[in-house]
Amino acid sequence: METRIFRGGRRAGGIDPGDRGLAYGDGLFETMRVHRGGIPWLDAHLLRLQRGAARLAIELPEEGLLRTEIATMCIGRDAAVLKLIVTRGTGGRGYAPSAHSEPTWLLSLHDAPLPMQEIDVAWCKTTLADQPMLAGIKHCNRLEQVLARREVAAANADEGLMCDAPGNVVSATSANLFIHDGDGWLTPEVDRSGVAGVCRDWLLRHAPARETVLGRDTVLRSSAIFLCNAVRGILPVRRLDAREWPASTEIRDLQRQLADAHPGLA
C-alpha cells in the first residue's frame, strides 16, 4: 500500500499519536476510483469533501497542493482506488478543537476491487442513528457500519441494508440503494442518516430518479434493485431475504449510461 502523509502543506513522516482522527474519528474521507492515470469523478469527491469540512469546521489542505499530490499518486495506474483521509489534526483540549489546527491528510493507493456481476444482500439489525448534523457527509465516525459489516459476514452475504430506528431503509453499509417501482428509480433520503454518495448524486442528476422515504416492503416489492458507489459503480442485487430478482434491462441501460460517463465503472 503506497501512502503519503501530510500536515498542512508539508509531507509528514507519520501519524501524530495525538491526532484527533485517531482519538475521536474527527475527520472526513473519500474513496475514489482511479482509471487510466486519473480520477474521473475527482471534482465531485472534492465537492463533497468541502461540504463535510464546512459542516464540521475542519480546515482542508490547499486545493492546488491536494490536486497535485492526487495526480502524482495516480500516474501510471490503470485501475486502482485512491483513499483520502483528512483529519482536524492535533491540538485542542479534549473534545474542544483548537481554533487553528493544521489538517492531517493521507493518500493511500489500493488495488481495484474484483468486478462483481450481481450481489446477495442481507438485512442488518444494526440501525443508523438519526443525526442530521452528521448525515450526508462522509465523516470518520463509522462504528455503525463496522458493526453492520460483521452481520453481513455472518450472513454470508455480499452487502447489507441498514434501516433507521423507525425501520425505513437508508443504504447499504458502503453503498447507496436504488429501487425501481415500475415508474422510475427511487433512493432513500440521506438528510437524517446515511451518506450522499458520489455515484448516487450522479444518478440523481442523470437518471429518472428521485429521493424519498423507503419502507422495507417497498424495497421487497420493487421490480429492480441495485446498490452503487463511486468505486464499484452499479451493482445489481440478485437476492435480498427470500426475494430474488431476474436480470433487469433498466439496470443494464443505466450501467451503459454510467460507463459512458465514467469508463472506470464499466
Place this chain on the structure above:
Amino acid sequence: METRIFRGGRRAGGIDPGDRGLAYGDGLFETMRVHRGGIPWLDAHLLRLQRGAARLAIELPEEGLLRTEIATMCIGRDAAVLKLIVTRGTGGRGYAPSAHSEPTWLLSLHDAPLPMQEIDVAWCKTTLADQPMLAGIKHCNRLEQVLARREVAAANADEGLMCDAPGNVVSATSANLFIHDGDGWLTPEVDRSGVAGVCRDWLLRHAPARETVLGRDTVLRSSAIFLCNAVRGILPVRRLDAREWPASTEIRDLQRQLADAHPGLA
C-alpha cells in the same frame, strides 16, 4: 507528551496509516487520573474498557501487559492524566473487520487539569443521537461531542449540557450530570446515548442516587447540580442559562466522601 504505542504484545514505532482507529474511529478509550504514582480507579476503567470491547468485538491487549505498562508510565507522577486508546488495529476490507486483528494501543501521559471550584454551563444545540448499540461505552466516535464543544467555546462557558432528540438531558460533553431534587440525587440514563462514566458509577454505588429520564425543566428546578468525571471529580455548577445555584452542602458532603475514596479527586 510521553506516549507509548503497541501492536498486540509488541512496542510499535508509530501509528500504522491504515489503522482502523484513524479510518473509522474503530476503537475505545479511557482517560484516567494518576495520583501518587498510581491510578486509584484503574480496575473500574479496565472493566468499562472490557464492556466496550465486548460490545464492539474488539480484541484487547493482554491484561497483565497492559497493567504493567500503565504502572510503568505512572511511576514518579504525583498528579497527571493517563489516556489509553485501544483500536481494532489494521486490516479487514473497508468497514469489514478482519477476523483476527491485533489491537493497536497507545498510552499517553498529560498534565493534570487545573482545579476548578465551580463551573458555568451552557445548553448545546448539538444533540446526542439515539444509538443503543453504542450507548454507555467509551468508543472513539465522538464527532457529536466535538461539535458540541465548539458551542461551549462560543458561549464562553466551561462545559455544555447535551440533550437527546426528544429534548431530555443526557450529559455534559465530557462529564456526567447529577441533580438533587430535594429527596436525592438523579442522573440521566445512558442506555440510548451518553457514556457510563467511572465517577458516575462510583456515585451510583456510594451516594443516594438513581438513574432516570431528566427533562430540562427538572434540571433547572433542581436544588443542587454538579458534573463529574474520573479526571476532575465533582464539579459544582454555578450557573446554567439564567439560573444560578448557591454553594450546596449536599455537594460538599459528596465531595468529601469522594476524596476519601479517591484522594486524587480531592
